[in-house]
Amino acid sequence: MSYRLPFGDCADFAEAARGVVAPLPKMPVRTAGGRVAWDLATFDFIHDSQAPANVNLSLWRLARQ
Known part of the structure; x- marks a missing residue:
């Protein structure tokens, strides 16, 4: 999933x-x-x-905001 999402874009x-x-x-x-x-x-x-490997990366990114 991480390869499809723009995790480097922090404009949001x-x-x-x-x-x-x-x-x-x-x-x-x-x-x-x-x-x-x-x-x-x-x-x-x-x-x-x-x-962690078992975490949804989109949710982890939002939590780190």
Whole structure:
């Protein structure tokens, strides 16, 4: 699949960034009771590694945006 897709073309990333209203919070989002509801830090591995062989490369590229 990767041979058919233009992964080198990052114009869509620039277009998406232009429409950003606000950045995502760097800290965990907590419930009223204090439990962590969402923590983007759990997805930091996406920025530090190569795509695993069993991952859809288009989705991996979007996640790295």
